[in-house]
Amino acid sequence: MLAQTFWLPEQVSTIAPEIDRAFYFVHWTSVIIFIGIIITMSLFVYKYRRRTPDDRPTLVEPSTVLEVSWIAIPVVLVLIIFNWGFQGFIKLATPPPDAYQINVTARMWLWEFEYPNGVRSTGELHVPVDRPVRLQMSSEDVIHSFFVPAFRVKQDVLPNRYSSVWFEATKAGEYQAYCTEYCGTQHSNMLASVIVHEREDFDEWLQSGGGMEDLPLAELGARVFQQQACQACHTTDGGPSVGPTLQGLYGSTRQFTDGTSAVADENYLRESILDPGAKIVQGFQNLMPPSYTGLSEREVNGLIEFIREHQ
Ligand code: CUA
Numbered sequence: 001m002l003a004q005t006f007w008l009p010e011q012v013s014t015i016a017p018e019i020d021r022a023f024y025f026v027h028w029t030s031v032i033i034f035i036g037i038i039i040t041m042s043l044f045v046y047k048y049r050r051r052t053p054d055d056r057p058t059l060v061e062p063s064t065v066l067e068v069s070w071i072a073i074p075v076v077l078v079l080i081i082f083n084w085g086f087q088g089f090i091k092l093a094t095p096p097p098d099a100y101q102i103n104v105t106a107r108m109w110l111w112e113f114e115y116p117n118g119v120r121s122t123g124e125l126h127v128p129v130d131r132p133v134r135l136q137m138s139s140e141d142v143i144h145s146f147f148v149p150a151f152r153v154k155q156d157v158l159p160n161r162y163s164s165v166w167f168e169a170t171k172a173g174e175y176q177a178y179c180t181e182y183c184g185t186q187h188s189n190m191l192a193s194v195i196v197h198e199r200e201d202f203d204e205w206l207q208s209g210g211g212m213e214d215l216p217l218a219e220l221g222a223r224v225f226q227q228q229a230c231q232a233c234h235t236t237d238g239g240p241s242v243g244p245t246l247q248g249l250y251g252s253t254r255q256f257t258d259g260t261s262a263v264a265d266e267n268y269l270r271e272s273i274l275d276p277g278a279k280i281v282q283g284f285q286n287l288m289p290p291s292y293t294g295l296s297e298r299e300v301n302g303l304i305e306f307i308r309e310h311q
Contacts, residue, residue, distance in 0.1 A: 012175060012196070013151035014168040015091060020152070022084045029077060092153065095166035099134035102127070106157045107140035107291065109186035110229045111177070119209055120294075122227035125177060125194045127169055128202035134166040140291070145181035148194055154180060169196040186232050217298075221306025224299045233288065236310055243288060244281055250311040255282045269304045 011017055048057070102125070103114040114120045127133045137146060137157045146165060147154040155165035179190035197205060215223065225231065233243040254268070255261045257280045262268055271278050273295070276288035295303075 009149045010171075011150070011152070012169055012171050012173070013153065014170060015088070016150070016152045016170075018088060018091075022081070022088060025084065026081060092165070095134040095164070096132045099132040099166055100128065101134045101136060104135045104137040104146065104157070105140060106137065106144040106146070106179070106190075108142065108184050109179070109190040109232065110227070111146070111179075111190070111192040113192075115206060117206055119206055122224075123192050123229075124227070125192055126202065126205055127194065127196055128199050129169050129172050129196050130199070132166055132168045134164055136162055136164050138162050142183050143181050144179045144183050144190065147178045147180040148175060149178075150175040151194075156181060169194075172196045172198050172201075186229065189229070189232070215302075217302045217305040218309050219302075220299065221302030221304070224295065224302055225306055228292065228295075243284060246307050246310040248311055250308045254279070256280060257282055266304055269307055270300055273300055273303060 008020060008023070011020060101116065104125075105112040105114070110122055111125070112120060112122045113125050115126075135146065135155075137155065138161065139157045139159045141159060143159070144157040145154060146157055148167070151167040151169065153165050153167050155163050157163060173196055175194040175196065177192040177194050179187060181187075183190065225236075233241055235241045235245045236247060238245050238247040249264050250269070252264050253261055254264050260279075262279065268279070273292055274290075276290055276292075277286050280286050
């Protein structure tokens with residue numbers, strides 16, 4: 001159907017065509033009723049216009065046929081839409097029992113995904129094609145919402161409890177996921193790519209530890225820097241921001257708010273990543289969340305190597 005590609009994004013999940021059909025049913029019914037009302041209204045305005053100053057309308061007798069029809073037709077329409085919507089709701093709420101489960105953690109302002117074999121990815125959700133996937137989601141801070149327009153699925157992600165959403169992607173490729181619940185200054189940048197792999201490619205990706213294992217350290221660091229949204233507070237070109245810039249950081253002497261100082265070597269950088277409140281550089285505040293303890297040893301090494309490259 002031409003309209004589906006015109007108004008809405010490509011359909012890439014098994015549920016998408018069904019949702020679009022319901023959407024277009026509501027849409028076109030509304031358009032038809034709207035046009036019908038406007039045409040009838042215009043005709044009546046013309047036909048029953050006041051012709052002379054002493055023109056008086058005749059008494060209108062109630063018509064049973066009319067009254068029954070304007071009650072019955074909308075009731076039938078509403079029931080059709082309710083039934084349609086309810087069936088879709090049930091389907092979306094009931095993942096197939098063999099669904100592949102991925103855990104999702106949302107926090108200001110990134111998405112983290114953990115796969116059954118322990119592999120993790122940030123900012124990138126990798127899924128196999130033609131297989132139902134269930135996301136079990138929770139938030140570390142405020143309410144977020146996970147939305148993949150191409151799959152037509154959207155679900156709130158809450159702190160202190162799990163919510164879930166499932167889909168079966170029908171075509172390999174890269175699609176966009178959004179946060180659709182306002183969650184603070186970087187809300188609009190809280191994005192993730194959904195990468196749908198062919199079956200074998202997905203297995204290979206999982207085996208290789210999420211494709212991060214064979215990356216050189218500095219490249220791994222650049223990936224982690226981007227995935228963890230470090231650029232929200234740290235520039236790499238010397239520009240001012242909430243936190244210190246990475247440029248010229250390595251090897252420089254840092255003055256701290258408590259009057260002490262230290263040279264920014266590997267151990268200092270490591271401490272500043274894993275325990276950011278330990279030493280606060282003069283001119284900055286203790287704002288970095290102490291939530292990076294989940295980084296692997298290799299990821300921390302990568303970040304340090306990345307920082308070293310910006311001296
Ligand atoms: Cu997270 Cu908006």
